[in-house]
Amino acid sequence: MKTNRMTNPLGFDLGKPRLSFVTFDTAATKQTAAQIQVALDEEFTNIVFDSGVSEAIDSLAFELPINLEPSTRYYWQVTVWADNGDKATSELAWFETAKLTEPWSAKWISPVLDKEIHPVLIREFDLPKEIVSARAYVCGLGLYEMEINGEKAGDEYLTPYFNAYDKWLQYQTYDITGLIKTGQNTVEVCLGNGLYKGRFGFEGGETEIYGDQFALLCEIVINHADGTTTVINSDDSWKARKSQILFSGIYDGEIYDTSTNDATCYDVKEFDLGYNRLKARLSLPVVVKEELKPIEVIITPAGETVLDMGQNMVGWVQFKANATKGSEIVLQYAELLQEGNFYQDNLRTAKAEFRYISNGEESTVRPHFTFYGFRYVKVSGWNGEVNKEDFTGCVLYSDMDQTGSIETSNRLVNRLFLNALWGQKGNFLDVPTDCPQRDERMGWTGDAQVFSGTAAFNMDTYAFFSKYGYDLAQEQAALDGMVPMVVPMATVKGGGSSAWGEAATVIPWNVYLHYGDKAILEQQFESMKGWVDFIKRADDASGAKRLWTTGFHFGDWLALDGEDPNSPMGGTETAFISSAYYCYSSMLVAKAARVLGKEMAQEYEELSNEVRAAIQSEYYTLTGRLALNTQTALVVSLFMDLVPKEHRDRLATDLHERLKKDKNHLKTGFVGTPYLCRVLSENGDNDLAYTLLLNKDYPSWLYAVTMGATTIWERWNSVLPDGKISGTDMNSLNHYAYGSIVEWMYRYVAGINPVEDKPGFRHVRLAPQPDYRLKYAKASLDSAAGLYESQWELTKDGQLTFKFVIPFNATATVELPDADMENVQVNRKSLSSLGVIASQNGKKVQVELHSGTWEFEYMPEVEYIKYYSTHMPLSELASNDEVKSVLEETVPQAASLPREMLTNLGHQSLRELSHMPFLPISVEILDELDLKLKEIKVVVQ
Structure with missing residues (x-):
């Protein structure tokens, strides 16, 4: 039972709540009726809504037709009737509203301290009466953690999260009933920099992007047994002290000094941030979803002590410290070792460290206002021998349920699936970041778009993408429909690139497809339409060619077929890619409009058809040849239905031949990779799709797996076969876009x-x-x-x-x-x-x-168990000793080909090579060879 696809959400902006449920453990086949009841109490004596027994209730999304009251908990339950007479009533679920339109009585406050000093803001108060319930409504900038009577409120971290702070500010709601007590109470709110005022952004980043002052808004509402209410507001009666956190930054880490305890009180001042931007939360809680123990303590050749977590992960390491007062323990985080030694060069300017200065007491220590992407942790300053049992890896990501899993007979493929899943865990930390380790960690729209289908198979991403879509729309609205490269924009002010901008259309459509709730389309429709209108204006301004030939585009980013090996933009013409997405996005807007019952559906379908016709006129011959002979151009043509229907088979054949020329290895980048295997399987080349999946040499998905990767890499060769990193400028080992192969695994495997x-x-x-x-x-x-x-x-x-x-x-x-x-x-x-x-x-x-x-x-009509034959690649024949001896006996000239020639030509079959002047083999001999090879079964390791 979920509300807006969340379990028992507290303090979210729910709009018109949509209730969903799943019925299980019944031999019945379908629901015949259901009844939803909503009440203000668990006993259901105060019912505020009763649907009655209804055949119209859809378990995917029932919109609750009531006006919500502020700060109110609603309980709900469902009764389902089935076609075999079964009837079941659910347990209770609930949702609780935030302040809604209720005005704030609390004031924004800021400490009277130097703006670089991290503060703790404090209020003590006395409650003489019995407490029934208590809530805290809080927003702290940049990041905050709240403690009441020495205990942390809630189990989430990095609040109020990452969004376009100049457009909207989220506040969180906490149930603090169990933390407040009758008598004396103390509330303390610690503040950190975050992306609000800390260093953040591309190319080293900037500071104070959204603000230059720490600030807090806090309203605590306590209901008493006698029916009265006490409200504790943030105002100038609060005090401040210097935090023991001396520094915090998303990129550089944290300095946490417990050796001194300065109790000096400082004043706070009221701070005019206003209330217009405030909005109840949309962000899912970021929580410690898993814990990992180090698998090994390594002493490197350089003499460093390094923890190996066994998994590239995101979060931090928590440790048990028992050090002398004033001693400093330093943890530094990295993704890989080089020549066995600790290595951070691919993090660019990010320090990625945690410095802890001990107060001499035994304690459990963690960071507060940062996170790291890492597998390896270098430990310095430790007192005595480092014991791995003293360290725990806290895996941090948005609180999404894992929904999908895949297992095959191939352990490398299974690891590939896990790598994509871990890439999602590591990069779905409130925003879909491009990487979690270096000085970037930004919500690049292109990465999110290409992975969104895989993401929705792996986890329940409805609420996650709903928040990201809201933020995207807020940024886009100020740019006249242009979608930024990054959401939130932070320091990256550009945008308008195809494939990246398609985050506005593709993500909402994928979310709708997976969860069946059209509310996501209602929320995002103006954004979807606005993006296509932006493209159309660019098209009209250039002469209404119904091609998109202007502006900057990333193209097939990081593809391997570009003429310039130093360019990341791939070899497929960017105008073709942008025009293809113009066609695709227009059709998605038409589909969304049709779902929502909007008359403009036909208008955007006609636009899409006009773009398709222009593409066909510009890029295809009358016989169906595509002017661009790259893997990505052919794949996009087939996936986005650009090719004339009568020429689909021709184009599928051309793709097959293109791959053969590329030795049956991929050369695609961000645009082509998500669709490559899907197009092959959909167009009669399923065996070739499996070949691409199962290739183990570079470039391939399994190359990284054979190199020990535990997440998806940014580049096909982020690490070279000798273990050396291929470059440090733009090289993340946790960059999830190429994990989009997993969508093909769900859909076709x-x-x-x-x-x-x-x-x-x-x-x-x-x-x-x-x-x-x-x-x-x-x-x-x-x-x-x-x-x-x-x-x-x-x-x-x-x-x-x-x-x-x-x-x-x-x-x-x-x-x-x-x-x-x-x-x-x-x-x-x-x-x-x-x-x-x-x-x-x-x-x-x-x-x-x-x-x-x-x-x-x-028994299938064709043999699925394969036997060796002359139609197989020569390299595959040569890899089997039994086959090799048959070749030596029958066609010795083929068995004795030099290794170099085998490397260059081994992707071709013996029958194809038999026409070559250096390897003439008659058809009769090939047929004889096939009879012998038919006895040898292909054994797959």
Whole structure:
């Protein structure tokens, strides 16, 4: 049970609350009716809404039609009736409103101290009467932590988070009932710099981007047993003292000195920040989601003591200190070692350290106003031998539920999935950052856009992207529709690049597709439309060509096919990419308008069609040849439906040939990579998609895995085969964009596909596409509609088995590849005897299923177990000793090719090479060779 896709949200801006729920543990197949009740008390004696028994309640999103009161907790429960007579009533869930339109009585205050001195703002107060409940409404700038009577309020960190502070300020609501007591109380709020006033931004950053003074707004409301209320407001009666945090910065870390305890009190002053920008929170809590222990304490060749956490992670290390008074312990954070030694050069100007000066008492120590991206931690100043048990890695990210998982028979692929998941954990820290370790950590829109589909499979990202989308729209509104490169903009003032700006259209559409709640489209529609209108104005200004040929574009960022090896912009013409996205985004606006019932849907569909026609006129010949022969251009053409329909097969063939020329290795960057394998699998080249996934040499996804990566790298070769870093200027080892391959794994390996006209996984297309190089694959998805499972296995005798679990109140279209209806068994019965709708659709069998567990098995119409043949790449033949001996016996000239020639030509098959003058082999000999090779089964490691 979730409210706005959050569990029991406290103090959020909920707008019109949308309630969602998932029903499970029933043999029933669908919901016939439901009833939602909302009350002001847990006993439901004061009911404020009752839907009655209704057939119209959608479990994906029921908009609650009541006017919310400020600072009020609402309890809700659901009763569901099913088609088999089952009836179930949920446990209670709740949501609690913030102040809403209620005016603030608290004042903004700032300490009368030098602006560089970190303050603690203090108020003592006495409560003589019994307490029933207490809430604190707080915003502190730049960052804050609040303690009441010595205990931290809440379990979240880095509040009030990262957004466009010049546009809006979030305040948080805390339930402090358990911290306040009758009698004397003390509230202390410690403030840090954050991106509000600390060093932040691109190229080393700037300070005081949004403000130059520490500030606090705090309103504590205490309700007593006698019905009275006490309000403690921040005002000039508060006091300040110097914090033991001497310095804090997102990039540079923190200096925490407990050796002195200056109790001197200083005045505070009221500070005119106003209330217009204040808004109840949208940001999910950033919490310690996991804890890791170091796997090893390393003494490096340079004599350094370094903790290896075993995983590139984001957060910090908490440690147990027992040092003499005045001694300093220093922790420095890094992603990799070089020649066995500690290394930070790829962090650029970020110091990424934590300095702790001891008060001589045994204590547990952590930072407060910073975070780090790291695997390795150098420890200096430690008293005695470093024991790894004294250290704990605190993994910090926005509080999202993990919803998806994938496992295959290949351990490297499994690690790749985990690397993408850890990349999301590390970079979804309130904003989708580009990297968490160096002097950047910014919300680059392009990275978020290309990964958003994968992100929504891995975790429940609705609330996360809703906040990011709100911030994007706020920034965009001040730029006449242009989407900035970075959200929040901070110091990066440019924008308007294709693929980056598409964060405005692609992310909301992906969120709608995954969660089935059109509220995200309602929230973002003006932003979506504004982006396309911005492009159209640029187009009109350049002559209304319906091509986007002006402005700056990043292009296929970090692709490997550029003419200039030093340029990161790739080899695909940027005007083609920008025009393709012009077409794509226009169509997404049309689709969103149609969902929302807006008349302008046709207008934007026509615009999209005009752009497509202009692209076809400019870039395609009459026979369907694309003028740009790059992997990305071909992939984008097919994915975004740019190519004339009659020429799709031609373009798919051209992509196949392009990859063959590239030795079946990818050369794509940020634009082409997310769609590459999806396009191949969708257009008859599924085996090639698996080849790209399973390549282990550079450039490939698994290259990084073989090099020990535990997250996704920024570059295909961030680390070279000899272990040396490939460069320090722009080289992050936790940069999630290329993790977008995981969306293909969900959609094509596991076959779990959302359907546009029934979003939120109310109906899915289950269409796995197995390959012999994986013995099995299985995935689960705890979707908005419930838990799906999909798995397949290729048995030793060549049979395919599938198992699908479809949740209650959902349906699926299953597509079984290379199947004959007559030979398919489902739940150990024939398809015809089970009474399900099934049809033969070419080489696929299509079956319509309702909720339940379904197991299929059949012998496929083509052999899935592969045997060696002359149609396989020569390098693959040469890698097997048994095959090699057959080659030496039958075609010795092929077996004795020099290694260099094998490296250059090994991606081609023996049949293709047989036409070469240096390797003439007759068809008869090739056929004879095939008969011998047919006896040797391909064994995949």
